[in-house]
Amino acid sequence: MNADEAALSVRALSVEFATREGPVRAVRDVALDVYAGRTLAILGESGSGKSVTALTIMGLLDSPPARVTSGSIMFEGADLVTATERTRMRVNGEGIAMVFQxxxxxxxxxxxxxxxxxxxxxxxxxxxxxxxxxxxxxxxxxxxxxxxxxxxxxxxxxxxxxxxxxxxxxxxxxLDPRVLIADEPTTALDVTVQAQIMELLTELRRENGMGLVLITHDLGVVAEVADDVTVMYSGRIVERGTVEELFQRPAHPYTRGLLRSMPRPDRQDDELWAIPGAPPSSLHAPGGCPFHPRCDAAVDRCRSDQPEFELIAAGRGSACHRSQEVFDGRA
Amino acid sequence: MSAPIPESTRTATAPSRTGGLRRFVAQPTGALSLTVLLVFVVTGVFGPLFVDRPGGLGSEILQAPSSAHWFGTDDLGQDVFAQVVWGTRVSLTVGAAASGLAILIGTALGLMGAYSRRADAWITTVTDLMLSLPLLPLMIIVTAVAGPSILTLTVVIGLFSWPEVTRLIRSNGMVVVAMPYIDGARALGAGGWRIVTREVLPAVVPLVVVSVLLTAARAVISEAGLSFLGLGDPDSWSWGRIMLNAQRSGVLSTAWWQTLFPSLAILLLVLAATVAGVRFNDSRDPRLKDR
Structure with missing residues (x-):
């Protein structure tokens, strides 16, 4: 097996939920690569689609109401989106396993x-x-x-x-899975226990050579254990990169806002900074870039055009019209 | 950092089976209902060994209860006590077997409905349809067509009694199916059959026990009703048949003992089964303080 090849590879995944008010697109165009022995953190707030992505990979969403409208989930040469129930049952546990909140x-x-x-x-x-x-x-x-x-x-x-x-x-x-998905594994625990659990997961990942997918909203945890980070907002991936680069030089105003809102013991600020506004409902997402109403770098274009996810540097990508400017610290 | 935290918080002890029984009989309703049920079972199983099978013609006809004939005699001079004892066996057998059949069908369909959305639409429709049917006339017709026998009675009562069980198991199974540990099992690759039998079924077993008792009580009533209407097995005694004989021979108003004792037996058995069912439910409910 090629070391560079991803153990689990998600491409252009979109998931829709049928609701009374019409279909809600919970996940749009998500792409992920999970490598053996590395930790991928999926970072996002509630409703950003990170858990739906995980549940779709595990095939745990009830259909209906949920429906995968496009995309593929490649694992060991099989596409789990179209796989038979039998393949699914074999992969779950032995190939991919999940730790719940x-x-x-x-x-x-x-x-x-x-x-x-x-x-x-x-x-x-x-x-x-x-x-x-x-x-x-x-x-x-x-x-x-x-x-x-x-x-x-x-x-x-x-x-x-x-x-x-x-x-x-x-x-x-x-069952020695090749990929372990941990969906907010420490949210329900107190801080000292959180650290122990994270340490245990990291250790098992190293010993077994598993790929670890860590779904979290905790920037501190991400900084500590992740190798790669994917940031999700409103069902889309807004930014991707290695943890060092992304934390040092965010290329999306949302990531930048998240990092800025982290409590910093070394700075004696009177008040904690917060991104203004609230995340949009998936049913009534604003036109253009979904983040524009809360963005401090929004321009006219953001209100009308949905930005594409584009590469901005080696291993870095962002879905923002001004990503280059944000990346360079000019916006 | 990752040093294990000493874990010494062993608060609850594992639930034991004998503890459950002790809790069940701790309340007088539990002890009493269980005793009554046991008396009936012992009577049904061993009674016919000690009491002669009622039959033939006797000289002492329509005698009131006395020390010689505890429950009196009927118009043929047969001992009503013997009839009730022999009837206990049939009534219990039909009640238990019909209830078993109903529970089997009801639980299977209920679990299927709870787990599979697609099956649920059908199962719910059929269950509602069955519940809206006039059961007694239907049972009469089917029994009459199939020919009266103990087997017919059992099958007919069983086939008409499962919808209540299905409804109960389905509604409670749906709560269990929505539990995160069902997703947990699926995430580990468990299939539908395994989830239903290993994860959902154990969670609804207490309810199955309760509904066995309640369904058996209803089955006994149905059996007595059908036998009273002449649809029972003409060759074997049952509580309904004793009353049918009293009605046929026109002694309903005079020989009160001939209808009172089988009726009392039905009442006691049904009451005991119902109370035991309720008591079992209560004894498993951790929210009730003095359970």
């Missing part, structure tokens, strides 16, 4: 955690009851659950939030 509700409350992990191993790996249980304990140790051999027979509600998230991660990596 709220581990309590993402684990079945009526089975012990050991039961849930070993069931997966028995069904998918054909392990015997005893072997599956031994491997479940091993997995629990790997995600650093203390006294795993004793806790294997506990139910999800008997674990703390951080420990539950570890169990979720153990389940997700049980």
């Amino acid at each position: 709220d581990a309590l509700s993402a684990l079945n409350p009526v089975y012990t955690v050991g039961n849930q992990i070993s069931e997966l191993l028995r069904v998918r790996r054909g392990l015997s009851r005893a072997a599956a249980r031994a491997q479940a304990i091993e997995l629990m140790e790997r995600v650093r659950i203390p006294a795993a051999a004793r806790r294997v027979d506990d139910y999800p509600h008997q674990f703390s939030g951080g420990m539950r998230q570890r169990i979720m991660i153990a389940l997700a990596v049980a």
